[in-house]
Amino acid sequence: MTGNLAIHADGLRKSYPGPGGEAEAVRGLGLSVAKGEFFGLLGPNGAGKSTTIGMLTTMVRPTAGRAEVCGLDVAADAVAVKRRIGVVAQDNTLDIELTVAENLEFRGRYFGLGRRDARARARDLLTLFGLFDRARARVFELSGGQLKRVMIARALVHRPDVLFLDEPTAGLDPRSRLHLWDVLRGLQAKGQTILLTTHHMEEAETLCDRLAVIDQGRVLACDSVRALRETVGAETVVTVVYEGGAFDLAAVRAMARADRVEATDGQVRVFAGDPDGVLSDLVALAAKAGLTVVDASQLAPSLETVFLTLTGREFRE
Template identity: 55%
Template sequence: MTRAAITTTGLRKEYQYGPHTIKAVDGIDLSVGEGEFFGLLGPNGAGKSTTIGMLTTRIRPTGGSASVAGIDVLARPVEVRRRVAVVTQRNTMDRQISVAENLEFRGRYFGMGRREARRRAMELLTEFDIADKAGASLDEVSGGQARRAMICRAIMHRPDVLVLDEPSAGVDPQTRLHLWDLLRRLHADGQTVLLTTHHLDEAESLCQRIAVIDHGRVVAAGGIDEIKSAAGAESVTTVVFTGDAGPAAETASKIGYVTRVEVEGSRMRVHATQTTGLIGELAAAGADQGLSIQDVSTLRPSLETAFLNLTGREYRQ
């Protein structure tokens, strides 16, 4: 069994505004394994930032418990801060010094000698393809380069857990894909990563498991396919028969996991909550009407559909 890098049990945070109690986080249970790439998703105001704040000791929990790398965030917050690193959306690099010096100072803060910190900084800047910007100021690098430098700075002290808050926000598509590749390499080297993002394709591409939070509670957790299935996200299978698909549609609509059937001449689109065995069922429905299948394609359910099914479609501030 993989040991847990992050564990929360009944984690809560309440704020008191006069006579009103606001439950920002309302009893969250999470477990993130060592070396796992885990996504924390949710609409605005769902409780993601508050949860991250408690895990990184910036916010004190009202109730429940949480540990990072086996260390209780309330009992030993200083030790937790030594084991975790956070990359925020906002650029927090010091603009008065160079990119390399930003990294070196972080290393010195965590106990590295001058020579070791300098070596480690150049090692990371080389790995993240920005060694040519080592001596540059923050005003001389692009947004994507600054984001990579922030990740380098965060992992200078080899943290047990790396927290990424919207890592690709505000970067162009090419930079975003390059950043994804770098994060995959980091994860492949054994880094535990906790990701928050509003880009659901980013979570689907990078994360092994996710948790969806809404109104301070976990509404779903597990693997991507598991979440899609549990949330009733539908696939769409399009079948083209050798003749009019209408007669076969009645039979197809009676399949238990089929939610909707649409027919246009010989073409039939079938919305279903699962795909296993579906094509065989549709082939049989067509055969009963003397039809055979000429073409078939399946559009898999998206994480976005599952997310909206879980959290609703209303606008969030």
């Protein structure tokens, strides 16, 4: 039963026909989001986050698997699902022919409000989002931060059960980003269920109750930020990139503090619960073997080490 779940997806797949055959954007993704939860989909660009949001919001047809929002099937009951969701897309999807206030007003009317109610609701939301003085502005006159706030306000006009936000702070300056985080926290405090995608670690860490780390169209891990950090990414990751020969891997593995060692051509990576001295020992070993160290880094336990541990790749924002 999915009675208490706002979102439930199981075995969700999406493939697009491409020049080299079918390209799979999402490959068997499953997740469950409870009502009132602030849930994050964290992954690098191209991980399948937007396609997943597209399927959950009925805009992309799943190739296989099923997904439900508020217990309604996104494919079979698309119109009913659309009534219960608000969507803030990554790109500007405001109606450029209309003013800011009209964007909200007509959205309200699309969702069944009468003309007067829609106008009142638009006014309330613009006031709430600090946009009242921009009510008569045209969309192209807004700054990036204002644009996002208008889009969020518009998504809330019909009081949706679930709010979807696709990379809401991408491209925003730090000040607007912080402002938007406040807005989202405020919504969560009022019990709004939110699913947000981000490739911004700090954002995921700051806002989300639970996270699904996704890469290449699959969920790699799903838990609270703290649990992920304490289990999957509990170790410090020390990386040395070198040139000019081969590392003495046996010596690395013999290091007392190295819990796990991963080596690829020109790179050695050590996962250590207690990282004291690991970096200097690695550099010393390299020097002994006559290698040139090109780059050396140490990552403290964080979402970044979670991602590194799960995928073996660094997370590039």
